[in-house]
Amino acid sequence: MLATFANPAHFMRFSAWATPLCAVIAVVLFAIGLPWALIYSPADYQQGETVRIMYVHVPAAWWGLSIYLFMGVASFVSFVWRHALADIAARAAAPIGATFTAMCLITGSLWGAPTWGTWWEWDGRLTSMLVLFIIYLGYIALRGAVEDEERNARLAAILCMVGLINLPIVHFSVVWWSTLHQPASIFRPGGSSVDPSMLGPLFTMVAAFLALGLALGLMNMRAAIFRRRVETVRLRGANA
Amino acid sequence: MSAFSVAFRRDFALMWSAGGGVVAPLGFFVGAAVLVPLAMGPARDPLAAAGPPLLWVAAALAVLATIERLFQADLEDGSLDQMLLSPTPLELIVLAKGTALWCAIGMPIALAAAPVAIAMQAPLALVPAIVCSVALGMAAFVGAGLVGAALTASVRRGGVLIALIVMPFFAPPIIFGAAVAAVGFGAAFMLLAGCALAYLVLGAFGAAAALRLQAE
Amino acid sequence: MSAFSVAFRRDFALMWSAGGGVVAPLGFFVGAAVLVPLAMGPARDPLAAAGPPLLWVAAALAVLATIERLFQADLEDGSLDQMLLSPTPLELIVLAKGTALWCAIGMPIALAAAPVAIAMQAPLALVPAIVCSVALGMAAFVGAGLVGAALTASVRRGGVLIALIVMPFFAPPIIFGAAVAAVGFGAAFMLLAGCALAYLVLGAFGAAAALRLQAE
Amino acid sequence: MAEQEKVGVRVQALAIRRGARLLFEDLSFTSRPGDYLEIRGANGAGKTSLLRAIAGFLRPVAGRVAFDNTEESALALHYVGHLNGLKGGVTPRAHMEYWRGLFGGVGSIDGAASKLGITSLLDLPVRVLSQGQQRRVSLARLLVALRPVWLLDEPAAALDSAGRSVVAQLVSDHCASGGVVLAAVHESLGPSPSQTVVLS
């Protein structure tokens, strides 16, 4: 498996079928999850229908966070072992993670309007999510700004790793700073407090988001590899 | 193709790529706006009072953060000599630079002002006025920034110095802008527009005059 | 004389002269602090609430305005090659730069924080704590700034970019700093000190790693 | 450059001071259309300062520079100095287009590039080019916009022998077509100067 990812040629062959597969899985899961979440699942006894936002909000939040962790690992691999594909993966993941984070922010504030009576509340978790979003933007901007390919990769890797170290510091300082946001209520000691009937659709959506993210990520990676090849040819021509 | 558009396209391309495209100014602005509540604490009321005006400080500082190298780079790599030798009046070339800066930084930030204003508890009704006023304000900041950048072009690491020179000129647009953020379109908005226009024109001439002295 | 002190003295001299000595950073800081009341209007209460924390935003932005050229100049004029060839570990040289920056910009600003805080209606009893915390906070900002400056050294006109990259790192020190400004010495102060230390070390290593890539 | 008006340069009793130091005074010379004039002198003699004074960047303390048939120096000059005036992230092609627009020139970019042997580099960012290649790009300015008077400050700096002979060719062609070339050099470019100004 690792060997598959070690070498771009293998990866291209693997991703050639893996990408559409993920896409199909995503479609199927959404086909199941969306109606389940939006129609058949029960409304919350106090939040009413608005609770359905959770089925977008929570997966977006989880994957928004997890993707940055993934990028951190990938960056470490690419920095230490000069692993080209790991770098491509990190780069491909960034916009997706940023999008999920943005979705979490947007759905969150949409949700906040009815439940908290405000679009935005400067609460710990919200703020740290916003900071995460900014970290994503910084990473993307840096990748866009440095021209030299290899340097770009390694600098971005450093930024991503430093950001990873910084993330918990930010999170805890911000939470220490203030917290209004409801505490973890799904994975918490003593089992979940969310009605089990909500967990089914929730986790279907979580899986659907994962499949979608994978499909998009693989697509980005393939595009990046093609672009790199084209660029190489172009420069060869230029220097011939 | 007129020399103005040539200069504009070149500078816009340079700023766009260097700044990391539209993402960077947006991120900067949002980031600066986040620092404020972090410093003020999450309590709504003081934030609602302080927030929208502070958005102005953030916008002003986005310009400050960009202009330092505006002419310095041209001076150090010799491009300035070429601008001086061109038949096009230097004022026009400078204006092209300013316009490019406004398009590359000012417009994105003006757009970003909408969500930021909301996050800072600004009433929704005021948001359009805020966005337009920020767009105008950025033009004013750029105008003032041109002069500061030209004056300090030969000072390496003059970031703070330039800020110091320019800051006083930022006061009027900020005051008008804050007023707009409070009451929406109206007299303040007109004043802001006039201010922006005046700054851009004066800025172009002042900067050109300063640049002529920088080359020697 | 150790290479560290050599590097420190050189950089300190450069920043001192380039930044317009101690005056410019102070002016910038005070200026930024003045923009805020301007933007907020004269009303006392929101100002009292907003003022002291905003001093932190101003301090953070004073650093942002300075660091852009920190390593870029060295890269462009070839000094970086010499640093890399020196037997002294690059981390140490970077740390010297950071220390120099702190002495040239950070300390003056920390001192200026006293009058500014008072002007912004901060209770006198808190002023000492505020000054010390700003001094610590500047160290943290510098530490983060080193990384940002090193990462963007090869990006011309990266002013906004560097700010964007560095801003998330500013959040913790600002939070703690604002807390100190509210309650004086205490837990927050300890956290701030720890944060500053961590950032300086992390910054020196991160920046050195990035710089090694910049020369090629 | 038949369509180009012919312009002469008259330097009259020029004196230049840099800081506290008077580099030279009472320097006079005239170059007619078609002249190639060499400026020589040790390091620090004032060659660059002289050229920059002629270009109008530097205000002389005494004397004046006059151009026949035109009042505005800005319209008559090309200046290629120690600094190449290039942006690292921009390609040679984009630079030439910029100069053409800025100077209102009409020269062909590919023609200029092939003359200077940088055709294969036209679409690389200047940052990655070697010192000599960058110098060549900077010299391409002379060809994309026609101007009667060329001020060249060590034009052959960083060039290999092939590059030097290209410069020599450019200079003699320009003079042959009635242009004026003033070049500060440490060793001869090739074409025999119609006049040599030595600063000491």
Place this chain on the structure above:
Amino acid sequence: MAEQEKVGVRVQALAIRRGARLLFEDLSFTSRPGDYLEIRGANGAGKTSLLRAIAGFLRPVAGRVAFDNTEESALALHYVGHLNGLKGGVTPRAHMEYWRGLFGGVGSIDGAASKLGITSLLDLPVRVLSQGQQRRVSLARLLVALRPVWLLDEPAAALDSAGRSVVAQLVSDHCASGGVVLAAVHESLGPSPSQTVVLS
């Protein structure tokens, strides 16, 4: 430089890529203490890249560079490249003091200055110096700190004839005292090279 250890440089099967372009591959040569080695090649051939790879700035795609009697290249090298590494606002004297501290050198500043003919400029800000004068300041680095291996990239660039002969003198002295000099040049510096590497 009797007290200075003698160091040889071995370049083994070196290959360097810039961007997509392979500049050269399988390049090998050895220079013993006392050697003066000339690197030649057209603009863009890869002279600078080679020197920077030897200095350790540039990672070669294949091959290696080894220094006898010392593992750390950092301790053995002086590099004078296209860029002078000077700060406009700082005086030559301050630069030399800085280098001496940075490299742990012991050379006399006034001695170096007089050798390079910049004594009268020691206290002017570098910004005001002429191109050639700045080059001389940058070369002074070689004298304030003794290092066995010198990597010089067009050391005579912008120098007048007097300056060139000074460089020639420095090179031959350094070799005579057992140092190694690798210089990329377009025309000979003067001293006859014990070896010439030609890149194409």
